[in-house]
Amino acid sequence: MTVYTVGTADLKTLRDQLWSAVTQRDEFAAADLVLGALDNGMDAESALLDVIAPVQLKVGAEWAANRLTVAQEHAASAIAERVVAALAHHSGARHTTPRLGRVTVACVEQEWHVLPARLLAEVLALRGWEVDFLGAQVPTAHLVSHLHSSGADVVALSSSIPTRLPAAHGAIAACQSVGVPVLAGGAAFGPDGRYARLLGADAWAPDARTAARQLADGIPAPGLASGRLQVDDLPHLADQEYTLVARSRGQLVKQVLTQLEQRFPAMAGYNEHQRERTAEDIAHLVEFLTVALYTDDDELFGTFVTWTAGILTARQVPARSLRPALDILKTELKDFPRSIRLLDQALAALDGTLAATGTHPGALT
Template sequence: VLTLRGWQVDFLGAQVPTPHLIAHLHNSGADAVALSSSIPSRLPAAHAAITACQAIGVPVLVGGAAFGTDGRYARLLGANAWAPDARAAARRLADGIPAPDLATGRQQIDDLPHLADQEYTLVARSQGQLVKEVLTQLEAGFPAMAAYTAHQRERTAEDIAHIVEFLTVALYTDDDDLFTTFITWTAGILSARHVPARSLHPALNTLATELKDFPRSTRLIDQARRALDNAPAPAGTHPGAPA
């Protein structure tokens, strides 16, 4: 769409390392960066790219599902502009996006002062260990897992990894809805696979125990557990059936 509107577009591919992006901007003299992300787990990396581009005077237009249907995470991360789709992005670029003010010297923590508590950093570093501990506790609490095939065990480990990943991103953004929405969505996916959604409770309980000294993590997990308790029964489940 941007090319059809007369823009010269350099497509750098998916998950371009920020240093490579900045080197390209220095060499190309681009007017703006259009950054798209579909997965919320990429928001910390997107924030780093946004801040780095702005630090050299290049404005950033963002879009994609990761930034929210209303652009809430675009605003949170300090993007210069947000567009819900390609046509809107073309219009926004045509209107002009002011260059960032280099005098401000903005850093990532300026947008997200809650990061000063180091919870995000500490939890991000321990993701692998958290996944292992949750998996161990699930195996102890669900004897049926002993009969799982290798594929089923792999899927379970992936599900746990995604839960920990989304908890980490929710800590980065300090957004309860991001984590609770993912947990209730995961419950629906598990039910569709004929895996009891109640298996999420032991996973969340283990995370709560492991992260009991982290106030924001505790708050996020508590909110997710409440959302899970209040979620409607999956389609096809009798309302009076035991959970």
């Protein structure tokens, strides 16, 4: 086993060495590296946020660029989680500050990306909070039950994928209904926190340090608002487009896949794996269209479409195949005006992306 040693100030070297360890699937080397840095004087919060977190961001970026497989990405993430657990029990990570209060940290229902929440939980513990870390995919009913028994002062709610926003909305309202304020965080809420505000969160933070400062400053408890409905926060839901499209997602995926085979001749040569991946891509398109209807946000869907184009290109799949899929969705949803608006905006964004890469938007062969 290779033992990594670093100086406490050389963050770049430390990150580079940790990257080598996690991509070589060497859990022991990764742990030795981080714990050794603590022994050499690095504070635990810096190890968490200035070393482990940036390496994990690089893992995601390398997966998106098709330089890491899904299995490699999962292995690297698993090692990061185990290193964080080892760090939490190191003597250099033990807090000496007085307790500030109790906070519950949880991922919203159906959200499995747990590391951002885990990093926040550890930072808050270091700063003097009693932390109940509930982990990934916490059903809202279980979260509220925990709040009743734990006496938490605040909930820190994490979500990384925008398609979890409807679940996050329900969790925010449920926590507030029992008088507990909600601090939202994670990529799902937007880089500027727009979806946290839209869904009625009491506060939003872009990173763990900001979250810790906001919690220390205090987040006022919400007024009790029993019986609050989704449409109270999002009046556009009254048109029922979100509900109707969400209920027909499975059928929409089947319709798009069937018609895409006729419009995109290259699919005739796809093997079974390629066909499965195409069906998954279509399902993601429909899922993101659905959540864009929930938030009534053009940018959410358009950004996902252009991001998907980049992912496909990195995997040597023609990104232009997205256009006929979007066109088919327009035909299938012709009676839904907000859906048509979102699809038109996404098509314009996609055409701009294709033009920038020198691909003619209408070229299918």
